[in-house]
Amino acid sequence: MLAGLMPEQASELAPRVDAIFLGLTAISAFIVLLVVGLVVAFSIRFRRGSKANRDALPNLVSREFEIGWTAATLFVFVFIFWWAASAEIRAFVAPKDAIEVHVVAKQWMWKTQSANGVREINELHVPVGAPVRLILTSQDVIHAFYVPAFRLKRDALPGQQTEAWFKATKTGTFHLLCTEYCGTDHARMLGRIVVMEPEDYARWLSAQPEGDDLAHQGERLFTARGCAGCHAPGSAVHAPDLAGLWGRAVQLAGGRTVTADGAYIRDSILQPKRDVVAGYEPIMPSYAGLLSDGEIQELTAYIRALGSGSRSSRRLGEPPLSSRVPGGPEARSPALVPGAPVTDTPTPAGPATRP
Structure with a gap:
């Protein structure tokens, strides 16, 4: 009967969300019925003109009763919070093979x-x-x-x-x-x-039109926008090398340390002077308004494809990314098809690093 009142369930998360919703509805209905029932019962028993002993109620609601009721309410609240929060936390943490x-x-x-x-x-x-x-x-x-x-x-x-x-x-x-x-x-x-x-x-x-993946698009954009002029190993400009940056701890001027993830790279492109890498001058210009969100995603994918600090990576002076990814620019990522072998084809996440 309830199934007809709920939207269709079509994901792994849907049954857990529905269980929490129905559980909260049931607990709320129980509390409402309990309160209404007590109000009606007390209204009849202790109505004006009733001969009921009106001193019985204070004796019934003793200190022990109040403590027990408060403890039970706290336990139910903590349980509901844990139950609902566990489902929400799961919804934020995607599997690594997603x-x-x-x-x-x-x-x-x-x-x-x-x-x-x-x-x-x-x-x-x-x-x-x-x-x-x-x-x-x-x-x-x-x-x-x-x-x-x-x-x-x-x-x-x-x-x-x-x-x-x-x-x-x-x-x-x-x-x-x-x-x-x-x-x-x-x-x-x-x-x-x-x-x-x-x-x-x-x-x-x-059957979809052939085209480059995000990392290859980002590689071309990296050169077209002049990023390589500062971040290439042979550049005369003193700027961080992006090879192996992804996922690495970055020491900032001022003593803070951040992880080079998508959010950090995005901020580095749009607000490069906010968090400057230790040992470098804040000379990188902001690309806010000059790059679209799609272009920022492409640049992030390229930087991610250059490798992480936990594994070997290509330096910017080496052959282009398209010559290292199996299948070249037009290759479709097998990781997108369940059951296909997973390759090291790069995927995206956020923007470029700051000087």
């Missing part, structure tokens, strides 16, 4: 791009049973990425990146909505998530 999809919201559409370069507008095709990691940002105002069947909702914020992930459990087409009022045509900001069998998804993927 398909990475960048989502850019703008008035009034959703633009998605997978790590292998496939772009879509107001649509996202994914395979069933595979975790999908979403990296969201907005080009203008606050939007909210909401898929009712997945019980997934996450804000897309201008100038920031937020993340979410899901694993679809059934095939079909599911509504994608914006649930943050974002302007005149907010109600028309609609899309759809198409969940396919892995074999069908592989065929769909191979």
Whole structure:
């Protein structure tokens, strides 16, 4: 009976969210019935003109009763907090093998791009049973990425990146909505998530127009925007080497240490003077307004592809990335198809490093 009142469940997270919702509803209904029942019972028993002993109530509500009731309420509160928080924390931590999809919201559409370069507008095709990691940002105002069947909702914020992930459990087409009022045509900001069998998804993927993945696009942009002029090993400008930067601890002027992740790289591109690397002068110009969110994602993917501090990486003077990635620029990432062997094809996350 309750199933007909709830949206369809189509993700791994949906049953947990529904269980929490129904649990909270049941606890709330019990408390309401208890309070209403006591009010009605006391109103009848201790009504005006009643011969009931009115001194019995203070004796009934003893100190021990108050302590027990308060302790029980605290226990229920802590349990509900733990139960709900555990589901929310899971929703933020994507599996390491998740398909990475960048989502850019703008008035009034959703633009998605997978790590292998496939772009879509107001649509996202994914395979069933595979975790999908979403990296969201907005080009203008606050939007909210909401898929009712997945019980997934996450804000897309201008100038920031937020993340979410899901694993679809059934095939079909599911509504994608914006649930943050974002302007005149907010109600028309609609899309759809198409969940396919892995074999069908592989065929769909191979039928898409050939194109470079994010890392290869970022490599070209890195040169076109003049980044290599400062960050190349042979440059006369004293700027950090980006090879092996990803995931490494970076010592900043002032003594703080940060991890070189997507958020750090994005800030380095847009606000390079905020956190300056120790030993370097704050000479890098800001690219705020000069690079789109999509271009920042491409640059981040390229820097990530240069390697992390935990493994060997290509220096900027070596052969280009396209000559090192199996299949070249047009290669589709097998990691996007469940069951296919995983390669070292790079994936994106945020912007470039500061001087």
